[in-house]
Amino acid sequence: MSRHHAAVRPDPRMNDTSLAPRGGRFEPRIAQRQRTGRLFRGLCLAAVAFGVVSLVVLLIDVTRDGLGVLSLDFLTRYPSRLPARAGIRSAILGSLWMVLLVTVLAFPLGVGAAVYLEEYAPKNWFTRMLQTNIANLAGVPSIVYGILGLAVFVRFLGFGRSVLAGAATLALLTLPVVIIAAQEAIRAVPSSLREASYGLGASRWQTIRHHVLPVAMPGILTGTILALSRAIGETAPLIMIGALTFIAFDPVTPMDSFTVLPIQIFNWTQDARAPFHDLAAGGIVVLLVVLLLMNASAILLRNKYQRKL
Amino acid sequence: MSSVIANPAVGEGVETALETRELSVHYGDKAAIKGISLSIPRHRVVAFIGPSGCGKSTLLRCFNRMNDLVPSARVSGEVLFRGQNLYASDVDPVEVRRRIGMVFQKPNPFPKSIYDNVAFGLRINGFKDDIGERVEQSLRAAALWDEVKDRLDDNALGLSGGQQQRLCIARALAVEPDILLMDEPASALDPIASGRIEDLIGDLKRDYTIVIVTHNMQQAARVSDFTAFLYIGELIEYAETERLFTNPAHERTEAYITGRFG
Amino acid sequence: MNDTGFSLGARRRLVVQERIIGALLFGCGVVSVLTTIGIVVVLVSQSVGFFAEVSPLEFLTGTRWSPQLVPQSFGILPLLNGTLIIAIGSSLIAIPIGLASAIYLSEYSKPRTRRIIKPILEVLAGIPTVVYGYFGIMFVTPILRTIFPQTGIFNAASAAIVVGIMILPMVSSLSEDALAAVPRSLREAAYGLGATKFEVSTRVVTPAALSGIVASFILAVSRAIGETMAVALAAGATPRLTLNPLESVQTMTAYIVQVSLGDTPYGSLEYRTIFAVGLVLFLITLAMNLLSQRITRRFREVYE
Numbered sequence: 001m002s003r004h005h006a007a008v009r010p011d012p013r014m015n016d017t018s019l020a021p022r023g024g025r026f027e028p029r030i031a032q033r034q035r036t037g038r039l040f041r042g043l044c045l046a047a048v049a050f051g052v053v054s055l056v057v058l059l060i061d062v063t064r065d066g067l068g069v070l071s072l073d074f075l076t077r078y079p080s081r082l083p084a085r086a087g088i089r090s091a092i093l094g095s096l097w098m099v100l101l102v103t104v105l106a107f108p109l110g111v112g113a114a115v116y117l118e119e120y121a122p123k124n125w126f127t128r129m130l131q132t133n134i135a136n137l138a139g140v141p142s143i144v145y146g147i148l149g150l151a152v153f154v155r156f157l158g159f160g161r162s163v164l165a166g167a168a169t170l171a172l173l174t175l176p177v178v179i180i181a182a183q184e185a186i187r188a189v190p191s192s193l194r195e196a197s198y199g200l201g202a203s204r205w206q207t208i209r210h211h212v213l214p215v216a217m218p219g220i221l222t223g224t225i226l227a228l229s230r231a232i233g234e235t236a237p238l239i240m241i242g243a244l245t246f247i248a249f250d251p252v253t254p255m256d257s258f259t260v261l262p263i264q265i266f267n268w269t270q271d272a273r274a275p276f277h278d279l280a281a282g283g284i285v286v287l288l289v290v291l292l293l294m295n296a297s298a299i300l301l302r303n304k305y306q307r308k309l
Numbered sequence: 310m311s312s313v314i315a316n317p318a319v320g321e322g323v324e325t326a327l328e329t330r331e332l333s334v335h336y337g338d339k340a341a342i343k344g345i346s347l348s349i350p351r352h353r354v355v356a357f358i359g360p361s362g363c364g365k366s367t368l369l370r371c372f373n374r375m376n377d378l379v380p381s382a383r384v385s386g387e388v389l390f391r392g393q394n395l396y397a398s399d400v401d402p403v404e405v406r407r408r409i410g411m412v413f414q415k416p417n418p419f420p421k422s423i424y425d426n427v428a429f430g431l432r433i434n435g436f437k438d439d440i441g442e443r444v445e446q447s448l449r450a451a452a453l454w455d456e457v458k459d460r461l462d463d464n465a466l467g468l469s470g471g472q473q474q475r476l477c478i479a480r481a482l483a484v485e486p487d488i489l490l491m492d493e494p495a496s497a498l499d500p501i502a503s504g505r506i507e508d509l510i511g512d513l514k515r516d517y518t519i520v521i522v523t524h525n526m527q528q529a530a531r532v533s534d535f536t537a538f539l540y541i542g543e544l545i546e547y548a549e550t551e552r553l554f555t556n557p558a559h560e561r562t563e564a565y566i567t568g569r570f571g
Numbered sequence: 572m573n574d575t576g577f578s579l580g581a582r583r584r585l586v587v588q589e590r591i592i593g594a595l596l597f598g599c600g601v602v603s604v605l606t607t608i609g610i611v612v613v614l615v616s617q618s619v620g621f622f623a624e625v626s627p628l629e630f631l632t633g634t635r636w637s638p639q640l641v642p643q644s645f646g647i648l649p650l651l652n653g654t655l656i657i658a659i660g661s662s663l664i665a666i667p668i669g670l671a672s673a674i675y676l677s678e679y680s681k682p683r684t685r686r687i688i689k690p691i692l693e694v695l696a697g698i699p700t701v702v703y704g705y706f707g708i709m710f711v712t713p714i715l716r717t718i719f720p721q722t723g724i725f726n727a728a729s730a731a732i733v734v735g736i737m738i739l740p741m742v743s744s745l746s747e748d749a750l751a752a753v754p755r756s757l758r759e760a761a762y763g764l765g766a767t768k769f770e771v772s773t774r775v776v777t778p779a780a781l782s783g784i785v786a787s788f789i790l791a792v793s794r795a796i797g798e799t800m801a802v803a804l805a806a807g808a809t810p811r812l813t814l815n816p817l818e819s820v821q822t823m824t825a826y827i828v829q830v831s832l833g834d835t836p837y838g839s840l841e842y843r844t845i846f847a848v849g850l851v852l853f854l855i856t857l858a859m860n861l862l863s864q865r866i867t868r869r870f871r872e873v874y875e
Contacts, residue, residue, distance in 0.1 A: 020516035021446040024485060027435035028765070030403050037769030041679055047671035051692050051743070054736045061710045062702065112599030120593055121600070132864070134603050139790070139860040140853065141797025143824050144610060147849045151613040172606050179603070203585055205592045233699025236799040236824070240831050262701045262800070269705045269804055277709060284702050291697060378762060407765035417756040420779050430764035433774070477760070484764060
């Protein structure tokens with residue numbers, strides 16, 4: 001009867017009555033469980049809706065308040081005690097200075113560190129510590145970077161409350177994010193590419209420079225742009241290093257005093273007088289547009305190069 | 310593609326556990342199985358064999374409506390269980406799956422304790438009797454009790470591959486299915502563990518109807534009473550295992566079992 | 572003369588060049604170490620000067636924070652309280668809503684829906700904190716005052732709400748990653764036993780992803796603790812030991828900003844409170860981030 005090999009040992013089950021679990025009482029109550037499931041799904045959907053609706057409400061509120069203020073004058077005038085004559089010129093210039101200088105400082109250092117970690121670093125405790133350190137730095141509150149910048153750049157190195165001090169502080173803030181993004185992009189480069197290059201006798205740096213970096217660059221750029229877009233919105237560190245709130249001139253050299261859009265917005269929002277709130281909203285609209293452009297370009301960049309691959 | 314329902318056990322006085330009528334499954338435009346009509350006899354072991362992609366797993370998954378989980382799958386035809394078409398619009402697949410259990414190719418215990426793994430099905434299906442007793446019964450039926458009785462609270466992922474698969478079987482048995490579907494249950498296991506699963510199937514046959522998909526023909530020959538050979542989504546031959554392997558009626562069946570392809 | 576045809580001189584130059592480049596790149600990596608060292612040195616050295624004049628016990632257990640007004644008092648508890656209220660309040664919003672969103676996106680939504688919704692939630696994360704501060708004080712607070720007339724113009728609730736919205740995408744995105752990482756085979760096993768989608772999601776998938784989910788909670792709370800501008804604008808600058816969210820409070824971060832904006836002389840005791848408070852802030856967020864990393868590592872081990 002049994003088709004499989006004869007059991008050598010006496011199988012206790014052969015003589016037992018069936019061992020199969022039977023005769024239990026079940027109350028599956030399927031309809032009720034499905035009802036609960038539908039309720040749950042509704043709650044989760046409501047949660048998603050909350051996020052989306054919050055965004056929409058926020059954007060509408062800000063735009064409604066700020067749209068009336070937007071004009072060419074608004075973009076080209078300095079802040080003023082008279083709301084009708086105030087503008088964000090110095091703030092825009094200050095933010096521009098920040099973006100440029102932070103890129104100049106953080107991009108080479110960040111990519112360099114990423115290249116080192118991915119291509120050169122031996123797998124030892126020091127490298128692990130370095131990696132953990134960078135991950136931790138990414139989570140340090142931005143105001144602590146402000147404290148660091150204040151003590152080191154403003155005071156110790158004597159930069160004063162200048163564009164340079166601000167940019168250096170923001171560069172340190174942005175650095176961990178750039179490193180992590182660049183590392184991911186470099187890691188995504190297939191090792192077959194490196195092996196082919198080494199196989200032809202190229203040195204490590206030649207391989208990186210001519211093969212790895214070009215392939216990883218779109219990802220690196222995307223990550224950098226996203227990191228910079230966060231830097232543009234930073235307020236607290238720059239307040240710490242002394243970026244002022246009432247600047248009525250164009251910052252021309254890296255040692256000039258300056259202000260940035262978020263600080264101007266902060267200052268106007270805090271003002272007790274209502275017309276300045278609308279100015280703040282106007283500044284917010286400008287800031288959001290700039291961020292939108294930056295993020296859109298980062299996404300376009302990523303899509304363009306993803307299709308190529 | 311005939312509308313006669315293939316039944317190799319006809320005339321033996323054996324009841325039918327499950328019956329398909331013109332069952333077809335399409336993934337998008339591709340047809341995975343076409344117009345299959347067969348009958349699974351009760352308290353027997355039926356093996357589905359065939360080369361990769363022949364649709365044997367797809368067919369198996371029709372029996373407990375697991376194909377519902379694939380958004381692009383379209384099922385036509387009928388699957389009759391206890392006189393009811395499982396694919397009727399008023400049938401909730403959740404109901405079907407307690408009665409028709411499944412064991413998968415790669416053992417997939419939950420990352421919970423051994424006890425909670427077996428108890429899971431009982432709890433969600435509103436088991437009213439003593440859960441602890443039922444857990445022990447199920448583990449005994451799966452020939453795993455002696456090995457785990459002292460560590461029921463340990464994480465199931467700490468078991469070996471073969472033990473995990475027997476745990477999955479115990480888990481399925483706990484909710485009293487009529488039919489047990491096994492999708493290549495031993496293919497991820499080493500030969501010794503695989504052999505134990507085969508022994509287990511032989512024992513379980515007494516109480517359950519078992520349908521097993523396997524790409525291992527020797528296993529099918531050892532373990533099953535009836536074997537169905539599928540090829541590119543169609544049922545080619547379905548007969549008593551001994552006859553199909555020693556004297557296949559179709560040329561293609563013979564080509565497959567003699568290893569000329571697949 | 573070697574047989575590759577390259578002169579020995581060129582080969583040696585290449586090796587030297589490689590070494591220099593390697594050293595330069597190593598230097599880049601070291602900058603991050605210098606940053607951390609810098610933070611620690613600055614905070615600790617200045618705090619040492621501070622604690623020479625103010626006893627750490629008074630600092631950590633005192634219930635009045637008034638460094639600039641006579642009579643001076645340096646108890647940090649009101650600031651900790653402010654930070655805590657905001658952290659808890661924002662978590663009450665972000666954690667349930669974020670997790671529920673993650674479950675929906677991971678288990679229920681169609682891929683096309685997820686592709687649209689995810690970026691929208693990411694936008695929430697990218698909005699600068701001053702904008703949230705503006706939104707809090709200009710939109711949320713007036714609504715709160717209509718519902719609860721005793722609400723102050725500056726209040727903790729408004730700040731907690733907007734910070735909650737701000738960290739919501741963090742919880743949602745990271746939790747969703749954790750849920751998506753749960754292997755499909757586990758879901759199939761649960762369905763095979765006759766579970767409904769609700770049961771599969773809540774009793775199998777979510778528990779399996781728990782470490783990753785909890786790690787995301789901790790990271791989000793850490794972010795809320797470090798948040799500055801939104802609370803400075805919406806919650807005000809009144810250090811206060813209170814559980815009433817309708818009152819104005821001051822967080823550690825908002826205090827530091829307040830001092831910077833003022834004209835407290837550099838090097839004075841009042842000024843050095845920045846560093847002492849900053850040190851506490853740094854240690855708290857560091858501990859939370861380390862904890863979160865530890866939990867994530869444990870989570871990865873389950874599936875590898």
